[in-house]
Amino acid sequence: xxxxxxxxxxxxxxxxxxxxxxxxxxxxxxxxxxxxxxxxxxxxxxxxxxxxxxxxxxxxxxxxxxxxxxxxxxxxxxxxxxxxxxxxxxxxxxxxxxxxxxxxxxxxxxxxxxxxxxxxxxxxxxxxxxxxxxxxxxxxxxxxxxxxxxxxxxxxxxxxxxxxxxxxxxxxxxxxxxxxxxxxxxxxxxxxxxxxxxxxxxxxxxxxxxxxxxxxxxxxxxxxxxxxxxxxxxxxxxxxxxxxxxxxxxxxxxxxxxxxxxxxxxxxxxxxxxxxxxxxxxxxxxxxxxxxxxxxxxxxxxxxxxxxxxxxxx
Amino acid sequence: xxxxxxxxxxxxxxxxxxxxxxxxxxxxxxxxxxxxxxxxxxxxxxxxxxxxxxxxxxxxxxxxxxxxxxxxxxxxxxxxxxxxxxxxxxxxxxxxxxxxxxxxxxxxxxxxxxxxxxxxxxxxxxxxxxxxxxxxxxxxxxxxxxxxxxxxxxxxxxxxxxxxxxxxxxxxxxxxxxxxxxxxxxxxxxxxxxxxxxxxxxxxxxxxxxxxxxxxxxxxxxxxxxxxxxxxxxxxxxxxxxxxxxxxxxxxxxxxxxxxxxxxxxxxxxxxxxxxxxxxxxxxxxxxxxxxxxxxxxxxxxxxxxxxxxxxxxxxxxxxxxxxxxxxxxxxxxxxxxxxxxxxxxxxxxxxxxxxxxxxxxxxxxxxxxxxxxxxxxxxxxxxxxxxxxxxxxxxxxxxxxxxxxxxxxxxxxxxxxxxxxxxxxxxxxxxxxxxxxxxxxxxxxxxxxxxxxxxxxxxxxxxxxxxxxxxxxxxxxxxxxxxxx
Numbered sequence: 001x002x003x004x005x006x007x008x009x010x011x012x013x014x015x016x017x018x019x020x021x022x023x024x025x026x027x028x029x030x031x032x033x034x035x036x037x038x039x040x041x042x043x044x045x046x047x048x049x050x051x052x053x054x055x056x057x058x059x060x061x062x063x064x065x066x067x068x069x070x071x072x073x074x075x076x077x078x079x080x081x082x083x084x085x086x087x088x089x090x091x092x093x094x095x096x097x098x099x100x101x102x103x104x105x106x107x108x109x110x111x112x113x114x115x116x117x118x119x120x121x122x123x124x125x126x127x128x129x130x131x132x133x134x135x136x137x138x139x140x141x142x143x144x145x146x147x148x149x150x151x152x153x154x155x156x157x158x159x160x161x162x163x164x165x166x167x168x169x170x171x172x173x174x175x176x177x178x179x180x181x182x183x184x185x186x187x188x189x190x191x192x193x194x195x196x197x198x199x200x201x202x203x204x205x206x207x208x209x210x211x212x213x214x215x216x217x218x219x220x221x222x223x224x225x226x227x228x229x230x231x232x233x234x235x236x237x238x239x240x241x242x243x244x245x246x247x248x249x250x251x252x253x254x255x256x257x258x259x260x261x262x263x264x265x266x267x268x269x270x271x272x273x274x275x276x277x278x279x280x281x282x283x284x285x286x287x288x289x290x291x292x293x294x295x296x297x298x299x300x301x302x303x304x305x306x307x308x309x310x311x312x313x314x
Numbered sequence: 315x316x317x318x319x320x321x322x323x324x325x326x327x328x329x330x331x332x333x334x335x336x337x338x339x340x341x342x343x344x345x346x347x348x349x350x351x352x353x354x355x356x357x358x359x360x361x362x363x364x365x366x367x368x369x370x371x372x373x374x375x376x377x378x379x380x381x382x383x384x385x386x387x388x389x390x391x392x393x394x395x396x397x398x399x400x401x402x403x404x405x406x407x408x409x410x411x412x413x414x415x416x417x418x419x420x421x422x423x424x425x426x427x428x429x430x431x432x433x434x435x436x437x438x439x440x441x442x443x444x445x446x447x448x449x450x451x452x453x454x455x456x457x458x459x460x461x462x463x464x465x466x467x468x469x470x471x472x473x474x475x476x477x478x479x480x481x482x483x484x485x486x487x488x489x490x491x492x493x494x495x496x497x498x499x500x501x502x503x504x505x506x507x508x509x510x511x512x513x514x515x516x517x518x519x520x521x522x523x524x525x526x527x528x529x530x531x532x533x534x535x536x537x538x539x540x541x542x543x544x545x546x547x548x549x550x551x552x553x554x555x556x557x558x559x560x561x562x563x564x565x566x567x568x569x570x571x572x573x574x575x576x577x578x579x580x581x582x583x584x585x586x587x588x589x590x591x592x593x594x595x596x597x598x599x600x601x602x603x604x605x606x607x608x609x610x611x612x613x614x615x616x617x618x619x620x621x622x623x624x625x626x627x628x629x630x631x632x633x634x635x636x637x638x639x640x641x642x643x644x645x646x647x648x649x650x651x652x653x654x655x656x657x658x659x660x661x662x663x664x665x666x667x668x669x670x671x672x673x674x675x676x677x678x679x680x681x682x683x684x685x686x687x688x689x690x691x692x693x694x695x696x697x698x699x700x701x702x703x704x705x706x707x708x709x710x711x712x713x714x715x716x717x718x719x720x721x722x723x724x725x726x727x728x729x730x731x732x733x734x735x736x737x738x739x740x741x742x743x744x745x746x747x748x749x750x751x752x753x754x755x756x757x758x759x760x761x762x763x764x765x766x767x768x769x770x771x772x773x774x775x776x777x778x779x780x781x782x783x784x785x786x787x788x789x790x791x792x793x794x795x796x797x798x799x800x
Contacts, residue, residue, distance in 0.1 A: 049566030
C-alpha cells in the first residue's frame, strides 16, 4: 500500500449495529468480519440514512476508498489492492472456488429471500430504517422488497416453487458445508479466509437477526457443528477480551428461545406501539397541515398587498 | 423546472397619470408591455376570455360593480379573478392604473396565456362615475411546451444540460405539470417531475448530486413579508463516487420540513441599476417541523443590507452592501455536522449588487470556489468545497455613465468594485478554533472594473477582476469574467 495510509487510520463505514451484532446489515457484516479475521485495526463508522445504497459498506484510509459496488465487493477490492489478502495461497486449491460459489450464490440467495420475503421484512425494518422518517422508510421498504423479489426472480406464478427451490438449495449447502467443516476451526486448513468471513456472517445473521419462526434458521440449527464453528470464531475474533460475552450461540435452540423470546417479544410489542404512535402523529400532522391550507384558502382569500409601490422609469 | 413566479416583477414600473385627458392613451398603453399601441376595439380572438368589471372614480364618489358572464374556455374564473382582486378595490384612477399593471403582469406570469390585455374604458352612460375594465386573455393553443438549455448552478460544481417538457393548464387551475431531465457533465443524470399551482410554488430543479421531491406552499405573501413552508424528500448521492470524506458521510435520504420567513424592504430606485435608496432583507428558516424527530433539524438566518448613494454627476452612484448568514443543527443531533445543502457556498457568476439572497456572490471566485475544503477520492486531483456554517460578504461598487451617448441611451454603464468574503465551519466543536483575528486574516478580497449591460430583465457584466487575497486551494484567478444577475 502507498505510504500515506501509515499516517491515517482505517475506517469501515457500515450500517448500524443491532441484534447484538456490530453491524446488522448482511452486506456489511462479511467485510467487518474479514477485517477482524485479518486482525487489521480499524474504526467503525455508521451510515444509517442510505438503506438502498450499493456502495455500503466501504473501506477508507486517507483518500483511498473501496466501495462495495466496485471490483466485486469490498473484500475482493481489498485483496486486489493489496490492503489485506487472506486468500493468497488458497485460491489455487481445488475446492476453494466451488465452496465460494456455494456460499456466494445459494446461501446468499437464501438469506436475501428469508430477509425480505420469507419473514416479510420483520428484521429488515430495524436494520435499515430505524433512523429514517416513517414516510421515507415505508417507500424504501416497498422498493427494496420489490427489488429483492426481482433479483431472486420471484413472481406470483412461481413464488411457491421458487421458495421450495431456495430452501432446498440452502439445506443442501448447509449439509455440504457441515460435512466439509467437520470440527475444524476454519474452512481451509487452520487459517482464516474470506470464505470464513462470509460464511460466519451468514450464520451469525441467520441465528441472531432472523426471527425464531424463520425456516432458514431452523434448517441451520440442525447442524450443531456449524453453530459451534460460529461460536468459537465469534468469541475469538469478534469480541474484545474486556467486553462481556453475548449469550452463547450453541444454547440458542433451548436457552435462546427462552432468553431471547422475552426481550424479543417485548421489543416487538414496543416496536409496534412505537410504530402506532408515529403513525398517529404523522396522520395528525398531515391532517393539521391540510386543514391549515384549507382555512387559508377559504378565509384569507387571495394574495392581498397593503400598498403597491412602483418605480419611475429611468 | 423553471419557477414561473421568478418572472413576477415585484416592483413593476408605472406611470403617474396627470389628468383624465390622458386616460384613453394610458388605457391603450396598458394593453402591451412590449410598447406597441393597440386600439382596444380591435382586440378580438376566438379563444378570448372576457371579464368586465366597472370601477368608480373618486370624483363622483359612486361605486358600482358590474360583471358580465365570462366565456372562459378552460381556465376557471376564480383563478383569473384572484389575480385581479386589487383592480376591484381601486378607488382612484391612479390606483386603478397601478392595479391593472400589476394584474397584467401577474396573469402573464402564470405562463398559461399567450397574451393578456387589460383595457380601461368609461362605463355605460346609465352608470356615471364608473370604469369598465376589460380583461382579455388568450389561452395557449398548444398546452405542451418544451425547452432545452445549458446551466451552471450556484450550489453544484459542474454544468449541466437540461431538457424539460411542460403541460399547461390541464385542469383549468393554472396548473403546470412538467418533467425534466438533467444531464450533468460529470456523467450524472437526473429525472425530475414537478407541479406548479398559482398559490403554490414548485421546488427548484434537483442539483447534480441531490434528488429532491416535494412541495413548497406559499402561506403568506405580501409586500414586505413572505412565509413559505417546504416539505421535501431529499436524497444526496454521489454518482461518480469521488466525493470527499465529509460529503460521503452525509450521503443518503432525509426529510426536509421547514418554514421560511422572509422580510424584504427594498427602497432602491431600481433593481438592476440602483442609484439611490436602501434595501434590507432578513430570511429565517427553521427545519424539523414534524412530529418525526428524524427529519432534518436546522436553524438558518441570513441578512442582507444594501445601500445606494447618488453622487450627483454622470449618474454616478456608490452601492455598498453586506450579507451574512449562519446555520446550525438543533435537537439531539446538534453536535453533528450541519447538512450540506443548508450550508453557505460563496462564489459564482452573479453580481452582489443585485442579489438579495444571503451571502453568495463574490466577484472573481468560481462557483463553490472557496471556504472549507477536503481532498476528493484518490484519482481526482480536485478538492471538494464543502461549504461553511457561517459566511459573510461585503462589497462596494461605484457605477457611472460612459461618455458615449449611444451607450448611455441603452443603459450601458461602467463600474469599479471591490469585495471581500469569508466563511467558517462551526459545528463539531470547530467554533472553538474560531477567532476574530484568524477570520480577518483569512478574508478573501478582490477588486476590478467592468461594463454593465442591462438586458431587459437581467443584468450582464463584463468585468476584469484582480484577486487581492485568497487562500490555498481557492478557485479564483485574475482575469475577465462574465456575470449574470436577475
